[in-house]
Amino acid sequence: MNVDSILMLTQRYNEGEKVSEYCQRLASCLEEHDIETHLICFGNEDRDEKVGSLNLHEFSFKMHGDNYFSWSMLLQSRFMEKIDHIVEEEDVQVIHANNWPTLPASLTASKLHEIPFVVTYHSVEEERGMNNPHSHQISDLEWEGIDEASFIVVHKEKTRDAMEVYDLPENKVKLFADENWEKSVLELYRRAVEVNTNLENMEKEAEDNHGNFNAYVGIPSE
Amino acid sequence: MEILMLTWEYPPNKVGGVAAHVEDLSKTLNRMGHDITVITFGQEEESEVRDGIEVHRINAKEGPDITSWVLMSNHRMQKKGVELLKERDFDIIHAHDWSAVPAAASLKEVTDAPMITTLHSLERSRVGSIHSDMSKLINDLEWYGAYEADEVITVGEDIENEILHHFSVPGEKLHHVPNGVFADKFKKGDSIRDEIALDWERPVLFVGRLCHQKGVRHLIEAMPKVLDKKPEVKFIVAGGGGGVEHYRNMAESVGVGDKAHFPGFVPDDQLIDLYNSVDATVMPSIYEPFGIVALESMAAGTPVVGSYVGGIKQTVVHEWTGLHVEPANPDSIAWGIEKAISDPTWNKWLGKNGKKRAEKKFTWERVADMTLDVYEKALG
Numbered sequence: 001m002n003v004d005s006i007l008m009l010t011q012r013y014n015e016g017e018k019v020s021e022y023c024q025r026l027a028s029c030l031e032e033h034d035i036e037t038h039l040i041c042f043g044n045e046d047r048d049e050k051v052g053s054l055n056l057h058e059f060s061f062k063m064h065g066d067n068y069f070s071w072s073m074l075l076q077s078r079f080m081e082k083i084d085h086i087v088e089e090e091d092v093q094v095i096h097a098n099n100w101p102t103l104p105a106s107l108t109a110s111k112l113h114e115i116p117f118v119v120t121y122h123s124v125e126e127e128r129g130m131n132n133p134h135s136h137q138i139s140d141l142e143w144e145g146i147d148e149a150s151f152i153v154v155h156k157e158k159t160r161d162a163m164e165v166y167d168l169p170e171n172k173v174k175l176f177a178d179e180n181w182e183k184s185v186l187e188l189y190r191r192a193v194e195v196n197t198n199l200e201n202m203e204k205e206a207e208d209n210h211g212n213f214n215a216y217v218g219i220p221s222e
Numbered sequence: 223m224e225i226l227m228l229t230w231e232y233p234p235n236k237v238g239g240v241a242a243h244v245e246d247l248s249k250t251l252n253r254m255g256h257d258i259t260v261i262t263f264g265q266e267e268e269s270e271v272r273d274g275i276e277v278h279r280i281n282a283k284e285g286p287d288i289t290s291w292v293l294m295s296n297h298r299m300q301k302k303g304v305e306l307l308k309e310r311d312f313d314i315i316h317a318h319d320w321s322a323v324p325a326a327a328s329l330k331e332v333t334d335a336p337m338i339t340t341l342h343s344l345e346r347s348r349v350g351s352i353h354s355d356m357s358k359l360i361n362d363l364e365w366y367g368a369y370e371a372d373e374v375i376t377v378g379e380d381i382e383n384e385i386l387h388h389f390s391v392p393g394e395k396l397h398h399v400p401n402g403v404f405a406d407k408f409k410k411g412d413s414i415r416d417e418i419a420l421d422w423e424r425p426v427l428f429v430g431r432l433c434h435q436k437g438v439r440h441l442i443e444a445m446p447k448v449l450d451k452k453p454e455v456k457f458i459v460a461g462g463g464g465g466v467e468h469y470r471n472m473a474e475s476v477g478v479g480d481k482a483h484f485p486g487f488v489p490d491d492q493l494i495d496l497y498n499s500v501d502a503t504v505m506p507s508i509y510e511p512f513g514i515v516a517l518e519s520m521a522a523g524t525p526v527v528g529s530y531v532g533g534i535k536q537t538v539v540h541e542w543t544g545l546h547v548e549p550a551n552p553d554s555i556a557w558g559i560e561k562a563i564s565d566p567t568w569n570k571w572l573g574k575n576g577k578k579r580a581e582k583k584f585t586w587e588r589v590a591d592m593t594l595d596v597y598e599k600a601l602g
Contacts, residue, residue: 063366064358064362065289065359066287066289066355066356066358066359067287067290067355070287070289070290073290073324074293076297076328077324077327080300080331080332081328081331107301108297108300108328111301111304112304112307112332133285133286134285134290136283136285137282137285137290140283140294141294141297
């Protein structure tokens with residue numbers, strides 16, 4: 001299955017920061033396969049520019065939450081708005097969220113635009129100790145991501161083990177702990193697109209059959 | 223028109239007046255031929271058709287604070303909205319208060335439908351000032367709701383001025399649409415006077431959340447002053463909220479414990495009977511963007527003694543349908559109560575005028591027409 005364009009989301013992009021480097025490394029691998037990567041994140045200013053292999057779309061946001069959780073949730077409207085603009089202009093085939101702060105917008109946009117979405121959990125709240133005042137809400141969001149994503153990527157056994165509390169769907173969580181994880185993620189994108197296309201075809205077929213219901217059950221048309 | 227209403231409360235879940243407002247407006251618009259869909263918070267995910275209105279309840283895990291719960295709920299509202307958008311287009315997205323703003327703003331972004339925000343009250347006036355991070359966030363969301371909306375509806379002229387002043391919203395975007403009342407509903411109550419007072423007593427009613435904003439403290443301070451001159455008065459202080467015990471103790475401490483009855487939250491059917499059984503309804507509010515209690519009491523033919531604040535300035539006509547008193551002034555509140563009940567003939571005349579005013583000026587049909595005008599303007 002051909003993949004040309006991926007849309008990633010992370011809360012902030014800072015060179016040297018772990019999740020940012022992860023996005024950059026993945027984008028670099030995708031670029032080698034002629035796949036374009038867009039990355040949406042919050043930043044100090046509004047800017048759209050090429051940074052390494054990434055097409056960076058940074059947005060500013062002036063509202064402050066009363067805590068980190070609220071602020072992260074407030075950002076979702078802006079993430080949605082940005083996703084909407086990019087999807088209008090690019091033929092995005094997969095939305096890739098990183099951690100819970102980008103989940104709400106990713107999964108809602110995935111539903112709206114019928115684009116499969118994948119999430120990487122670099123860690124989960126259970127693993128982080130559940131000692132944040134909003135841990136139960138964060139954990140709830142992480143479960144929602146597991147439930148709605150096409151695939152969940154983790155890179156540590158510790159993360160996958162911590163996720164056992166979620167009663168994981170079989171084959172949905174992929175542990176890529178080896179050096180060539182980028183290629184595994186690319187394969188996963190292809191698989192997600194393929195599954196989505198098959199589902200769309202099945203839906204279409206069901207609709208067509210429904211449209212020809214009379215013929216389908218042997219009733220001659222008038 | 224296909225209208226999507228977003229509100230944190232909708233009957234049977236009721237905390238403040240927003241639930242009743244959205245339900246009555248939706249029912250009236252529906253009767254006028256419009257399709258209304260409501261997305262609201264609930265105990266669990268469920269959908270139902272209630273009096274012709276399609277109601278979808280979403281559920282989100284509660285957190286340590288109201289804002290995180292509201293924002294989680296907004297994510298779920300937004301997701302439900304997107305699910306509905308797959309089946310139909312909405313002409314209007316209408317958010318009620320700050321607690322529905324993030325979802326409405328997101329849905330506006332992904333549709334061509336204009337967004338309308340109704341601000342039923344403002345945080346800065348509800349709590350007196352913006353003194354905490356939580357209040358600041360709520361205030362910011364109220365601003366955001368006004369900023370993102372194509373048109374903003376307020377329920378009173380005072381709150382309209384507050385928005386104009388504090389949020390710098392262009393005046394042409396602001397619309398004052400009052401609340402309404404189904405007057406017939408309040409006319410039909412039974413008198414339960416003999417259940418709430420002795421035969422020589424004159425019951426006076428307060429209805430509302432027992433909190434600072436409603437001026438309960440000032441009413442209790444006024445009680446001994448009223449009883450000095452009119453010992454026949456009996457106060458019924460109806461309403462829930464965290465303050466019931468506090469205010470009951472306060473009434474004890476000023477020596478009016480036996481003359482002030484605190485029945486707690488009173489359901490609608492009993493409330494109608496109460497309105498129809500008392501000699502006056504008192505609204506000693508410090509802040510009252512609209513004050514639906516005044517309309518309900520007037521519809522039942524009971525005069526209103528209300529603070530000269532917010533919506534009470536518009537609903538109550540001084541010495542015609544009731545009396546205006548100075549907010550936070552126990553002497554003035556006591557004067558108003560005494561005067562309203564002093565002459566039974568005048569008391570009845572005030573009640574009759576109030577009933578006429580409620581029936582003519584504050585019908586839901588009129589409110590719905592005004593709301594439709596705002597929708598039409600937003601649609602260009």
